[in-house]
Amino acid sequence: MQKENKRRKIINDPVYGFITIPTPLILKIVDHPFFQRLRRINQLGLASLIYPGATHTRFHHALGAMHLMQLCLSSLRSKGHPISDTECEAALIAVLLHDIGHSPFSHALEGKLVKGVRHEDISLALLKLLNKEFDGKLDLAIEIFENRYSRKFFYQLISSQLDVDRLDYLQRDCFYTGVAEGKIGAARIIQMFNVVDEKIVLEEKGIYSAENFLIARRLMHWQVYMHKTNIGLEQMLSKIIRRVKSLMNSENAIPCNKSVLSLLKESGKDFLKNADSLTHFTLVDDFDLWSCIKIWAESGDKVLSALCKMLIDRRLFSTKISDYSFSEDEISKIQSSLVSNYKIKSADADYFLSYGTVSSTVYDYDEDILIKTKDGSLKKMTEISDLPNIKAFTKPVTKHFISYPKIKNRSLKETPKTTFLK
């Protein structure tokens, strides 16, 4: 007892006060380098260039989501649903590790660094690696994570319309960005969770909180995650990676951090099956990428160098958002202007110009939240909400963007303010 007690660790969290790490196994997982790496992955990629407070990490988010899972399970137990200690620990582990497969800069490089591989798949692959190291103690956690466990509510609490992942990241992102109106009533929603037929339902009294959660999520989407400057930032990063990959193919050598280099060469197909590749992956974090960006800023390739310097000095692409697509005419004007001002090849203009669409669906109709009405019956939330046309939330909102540097009549060479070492 005494010994276990010593292992019970408490971590300060400005969002919830304290987070308790409840079991020795979970503490070992938290201490593992795979999880410690999340300390070096920003939760919101480069968004701290827009919201300077948003420097929080995947590490803290994962702990926060685990904390909310503890609250959920404790509330469900108090409502008479039996949950064994084994199930509880497995659910906590599953949620703790759900983001372990994130690339540096989180979503900003998703599917770009290691082409075509989703972070969820990497998370699962790493979970399995860990399970070996921990002698199968993560079996049930993996079962839950893969939604193979019979009591579906565990999986739903990790991944659904209204899960602890979203409940934590909305609160945390709103806290750290300072976007006050993103606040949701997570504590109330958690109190209103119940289980019917092993599925999560929300008691009817919680419906206003759930609606508010949807609206807050939508607000955070457009005000933070898809803020036009953030879209521009992701495009810059994406162009940098594309240029590096292209140079790697054509040229002799490009100076690069070894682990990053190793990742850039990966082909998505076999990546997940290769323990070595996965290990390389777990060595790469935001610091490595930033370090490469600083090295590349000194590269002889003027396109790569310019893009990296722009990012470091925060001379960002200017991004416009519109409900309509941008005309070919407008686009080709910008391309010409880039070519003539920057004295670059036509083909390279694309490295300074991005356009396309972003879209956001607030609510996935197929996974409708189930409401337990006062009379005990179950109804779909879209049916009983009197939020005008909540169904409309199920349609994706799509917006067009165009992103390129504010061109002031000078060549690329003159652009950068920062003098890098030669």
Add this chain to the structure above:
Amino acid sequence: MQKENKRRKIINDPVYGFITIPTPLILKIVDHPFFQRLRRINQLGLASLIYPGATHTRFHHALGAMHLMQLCLSSLRSKGHPISDTECEAALIAVLLHDIGHSPFSHALEGKLVKGVRHEDISLALLKLLNKEFDGKLDLAIEIFENRYSRKFFYQLISSQLDVDRLDYLQRDCFYTGVAEGKIGAARIIQMFNVVDEKIVLEEKGIYSAENFLIARRLMHWQVYMHKTNIGLEQMLSKIIRRVKSLMNSENAIPCNKSVLSLLKESGKDFLKNADSLTHFTLVDDFDLWSCIKIWAESGDKVLSALCKMLIDRRLFSTKISDYSFSEDEISKIQSSLVSNYKIKSADADYFLSYGTVSSTVYDYDEDILIKTKDGSLKKMTEISDLPNIKAFTKPVTKHFISYPKIKNRSLKETPKTTFLK
């Protein structure tokens, strides 16, 4: 200077930190008994019986709204709109006094204590009384309050879809009730206000905050202001006043606080023109009403006594809310049950039973918020929002309620737990 300085007063406010009373005239108004009375009027009537933290007063709300007006005017000035010190002081006074005409328990007794008179009209009447006392120094404030002043934005900041009144009460009510998800981004909205053609507009970047404000207001409506128990409380209060008025007409005398008595006898028609009546009004506050309720609890009239005891001991009417009206059959069953259980006359059953509708419109289409788009043009918010069908918000949501005591098979006499003095 030194002397004026001494009059510059700072008041602690848990919502905003500090509120500054910026001029000697405003301090005199704050010190006036008409305004000090607001210390004794609860902002949310009896809602603290549901949300025990909600004990805040109209006094603090009025100061808070004035504080937000200061922020608005300071931001507009910094955007290059000239606002004279005289205009500024007048606008602050107008918003400070906008609620001065509230009855005890705020909205809960609106139009019931003094039949058919709206609090806005009483506020105006009192503003005029004060203007006499202050030798016409409130002329411009009254002009703004009555929307007669040419620069319409002053009035709009006091009373419109998106005014400092609402910005303060939503924040304050959400703070004191502890309904976390009611949080709005008032600071951001204020930063996004601008003036075009002397009218308030919102810069386009603020549109998500404005939408969030509408949703939060809707949530507070149904979760707090029209919480089913709150509807029941207002019905109980209303029945008590109705019973007292009926007894006053038929019986000799009913013990009652003199100022309250005086108000109950008022007929709405001449009330506003009669300085004496208005003066009586300014003497009555929540304490007087509670004091009467405690006296009436000992009254010989068993209906009145029972209603008052129920309120004091918090044995409240049970209230059901429904999208559909309640059947006559259901209603008459309840009536019979009340009569037989309470051994009361049929006619008196109505004092224990309320039904009807409540409705809430989140957004008033006629007063659409104007958005200043990035290209400088003005558009109506309902037109450019991509909030699915924000227009639907303009339709009132109406709900049916029914409210009556949980009848446990015993007579009225046995009901009360509290023994009052005889």
Add this chain to the structure above:
Amino acid sequence: MQKENKRRKIINDPVYGFITIPTPLILKIVDHPFFQRLRRINQLGLASLIYPGATHTRFHHALGAMHLMQLCLSSLRSKGHPISDTECEAALIAVLLHDIGHSPFSHALEGKLVKGVRHEDISLALLKLLNKEFDGKLDLAIEIFENRYSRKFFYQLISSQLDVDRLDYLQRDCFYTGVAEGKIGAARIIQMFNVVDEKIVLEEKGIYSAENFLIARRLMHWQVYMHKTNIGLEQMLSKIIRRVKSLMNSENAIPCNKSVLSLLKESGKDFLKNADSLTHFTLVDDFDLWSCIKIWAESGDKVLSALCKMLIDRRLFSTKISDYSFSEDEISKIQSSLVSNYKIKSADADYFLSYGTVSSTVYDYDEDILIKTKDGSLKKMTEISDLPNIKAFTKPVTKHFISYPKIKNRSLKETPKTTFLK
């Protein structure tokens, strides 16, 4: 199960989020009129006349203290200390009811309304009355409340240097007054509690939080509880009660709320033994006192009337605080001035003038907090703290005050702005 579940109630609290009422018995106690009365007793007496946000009640404080007790016991259980459900419920009830004996305006009228009786003694007497009503189910709670229970830590958590009472009221008072710097680390202190030999100890890592708690308490003492204006308010209230009592003795009749009248006539000696007297007591709340003050403001006795009007219109005694006593000379000058300006009898000047001392001891050496050091030994906090001379905190700080109306050369008759009904 289902039925019990239905009785599990959750209450919104802006300070902690949600407070859970964990058992049916506790819910019955909360619903009892004795406890509901606390809704009508302000936590900080008249301090809302200084800090307008401070309108919170004893009701909410009692619930909050119970909530903290839940956290303490849950933390102690997780550290391996066995605590039975019966003990847990008893401890919660004891803390819930610890303030049930407070007079209207809390401390402001302590020992004055019912002369010489402390609120703790009334609380105990009421606990015993309730125990009868609840068939002895409060036996253990009373045992704990009287510190007769063998496991002393329960009592210490309710009443000691560092108990849940103080932890709640400091947080709550700081929250509602808006005195930001009064913030304490209650969650951390609770995590650091441990039990050795059935006594509460604090783990050494919590020592800085405990010291900060002492300093915050001291700050709240002088900035809120003993704020000079608050001292003046208590003096005004005290003078009013003294005048009424004196008039009651000499005159025929003074209009007064019946329950208040009954209390004023009580002699302290037999009060606690008399069930009738106690019942009268439970009927009196802030509303009754305010109602009386408003009635007395219209009294024919000009001293009483003036004092009451001053309080209602917030024309307060002006109070000076000093490290030194005020000279007899200064005092008699003020007395003369009062007599000549107010045209009152010499003997009555005392009703407008108060002087004396207030004192505050931050730390009671006799009840030193025990610290469990890293090596497992127990030390007294005053011994191991490196807070310079924490021992000095054990000496009371005493200050002299003098309190009287700012006399502007006019008679008492002219003073009041408010015209009361005749």
Add this chain to the structure above:
Amino acid sequence: MQKENKRRKIINDPVYGFITIPTPLILKIVDHPFFQRLRRINQLGLASLIYPGATHTRFHHALGAMHLMQLCLSSLRSKGHPISDTECEAALIAVLLHDIGHSPFSHALEGKLVKGVRHEDISLALLKLLNKEFDGKLDLAIEIFENRYSRKFFYQLISSQLDVDRLDYLQRDCFYTGVAEGKIGAARIIQMFNVVDEKIVLEEKGIYSAENFLIARRLMHWQVYMHKTNIGLEQMLSKIIRRVKSLMNSENAIPCNKSVLSLLKESGKDFLKNADSLTHFTLVDDFDLWSCIKIWAESGDKVLSALCKMLIDRRLFSTKISDYSFSEDEISKIQSSLVSNYKIKSADADYFLSYGTVSSTVYDYDEDILIKTKDGSLKKMTEISDLPNIKAFTKPVTKHFISYPKIKNRSLKETPKTTFLK
């Protein structure tokens, strides 16, 4: 106007809501790479390894301190002190740039990376570089920064016992670490500032807030800044730098980021006068250091490699704090154990073992805060505070520490869990 208006930028800050950048010159400075670099310098060095929320940066702190300066100057103006727009802008610039000379990891590498140079001196040198670039527009800011300006209160607001630097960092550190009890009443302190004879004084009513500020600062010192694990972290970092410098002298080459390498070679003496050296300095941030640490973790030098891996995987030195010095006996035992367990040379044991003292003075008597008493006279705070023996705060509290890895019987080679690329 319109154009200036467009440059008025607003930045979200979770601590204060919004920070306004008030003038075009200040916006240009914020946009300058020297200032943007602060985005990549953690405010609390490596403390986020202890408090995972503490990921905030010098960038945000500098903006926050500027924001508080705006509040101070605005309050002083409202009290009748004339402050010109030029003075205002200069004061804002001076505080904005006060930390621009911080090394990576802030204080953790102070005087170690560039031996013997204080960050304040680097800040001044960089201020002068910027002044050239901005054509002398920073003259007055520099005059204030160097305390050469006649109106001393500007300097005092930037650097004194109670300056905006401390007011911001205490609030910000407490916010991001989640150490709730570190909360200070900055808003109140700012309201209580006044100016007498061009010096900052505090009005007497603010004395409790100032005392609370001192106590909170002391708490943050021991609970965060000098948390034993934080001391250990600084030692680890320091050992790494020492080892690298030693290897650089003796060996051929050690792989290293170029700018970092350049800095490591600097000798303090001429550093400040050399524009090139300063420019190198402005290119180095936390990312570069982390990148080096990751490279060094793969180094052939097993001491360096082990230290770096320990830091990356968070297998930290264990640190003990004591009021007494550790015995030579204890120390040599640890040394032997390190040598035998790690199979390292005796001389290298010192790279894994640190001991020494840390000390903290809460209050500097020589710079006593001046209090403006109610009667208008000025007194020193230590004289009039009734905080028991505030004078004792002027004595430094010194503690002894010892720091080394928890040795589990295995060699250095086996230690690391992480496999680095070969």
